Amino acid sequence: MACFLAPMTQAIVTTVIQKNLEKKEKLAGEGAVGKSGISWSRKLGWLNKLLWGGVVLLAFEHLWHGEIVPWPPFLTAMENPADIVPMLQEIATFGVGMAVFVTIIWGIIVIIAETKVKNVPKVQASPDSGGA
Amino acid sequence: MWLIMTALAAIITTLIWYVKAPEDKYKLGLLSLMFWGATLMWLVDHVMAYLMEGGEFLEINLDATLLGISVILIALLVWIAVLLISDPKGVIKRVLKG
Numbered sequence: 681m682a683c684f685l686a687p688m689t690q691a692i693v694t695t696v697i698q699k700n701l702e703k704k705e706k707l708a709g710e711g712a713v714g715k716s717g718i719s720w721s722r723k724l725g726w727l728n729k730l731l732w733g734g735v736v737l738l739a740f741e742h743l744w745h746g747e748i749v750p751w752p753p754f755l756t757a758m759e760n761p762a763d764i765v766p767m768l769q770e771i772a773t774f775g776v777g778m779a780v781f782v783t784i785i786w787g788i789i790v791i792i793a794e795t796k797v798k799n800v801p802k803v804q805a806s807p808d809s810g811g812a
Numbered sequence: 813m814w815l816i817m818t819a820l821a822a823i824i825t826t827l828i829w830y831v832k833a834p835e836d837k838y839k840l841g842l843l844s845l846m847f848w849g850a851t852l853m854w855l856v857d858h859v860m861a862y863l864m865e866g867g868e869f870l871e872i873n874l875d876a877t878l879l880g881i882s883v884i885l886i887a888l889l890v891w892i893a894v895l896l897i898s899d900p901k902g903v904i905k906r907v908l909k910g
Contacts, residue, residue: 730849
């Protein structure tokens with residue numbers, strides 16, 4: 681009915697946080713990059729792309745199935761008072777489930793990326809050193 | 813059906829992104845993350861609906877196939893819009909300057 685509203689709310693919040701972080705990191709310069717070498721604004725950028733991509737395509741699917749319309753109140757479930765409670769239940773179960781699952785997968789991606797970056801040697805051999 | 817088609821699009825775009833990486837001039841990373849986001853969300857939707865309501869896990873019919881194609885087209889449309897607005901090759905700037 682409107683399950684995508686939960687990840688959309690999360691996407692709005694995380695986008696605002698990312699934009700604020702970007703500003704702070706710009707002001708702080710190189711010091712803003714964490715121990716891993718990947719800035720938080722970049723990591724949040726991955727989450728935002730996952731969330732917004734999913735939200736846009738799910739919104740289209742809802743439009744296709746006639747669950748949302750381009751005129752107020754936009755959600756067809758809102759036209760019938762009996763459909764409002766099931767719609768809210770769907771947002772609370774399916775929607776929150778989607779948001780949580782995407783966030784877990786993003787967390788796994790971040791952990792893997794940080795591990796990979798940490799394993800890259802910091803000092804590379806200079807052309808002058810070594811050799812015969 | 814749209815779940816399978818979106819997942820397939822996500823895999824293909826990720827493979828193309830990986831082949832071209834670390835260069836991402838054409839923002840294939842954005843396109844693949846968009847497809848993955850939708851795939852993950854529909855996966856949760858399908859699994860939860862199957863567990864809670866039962867019925868078929870996947871809808872395989874003409875309507876579902878057309879929806880899958882349309883979803884891919886919408887994602888490509890969004891990606892092209894972002895690509896043209898950001899204009900990484902500076903082509904639009906040069907065209908407009910004549």
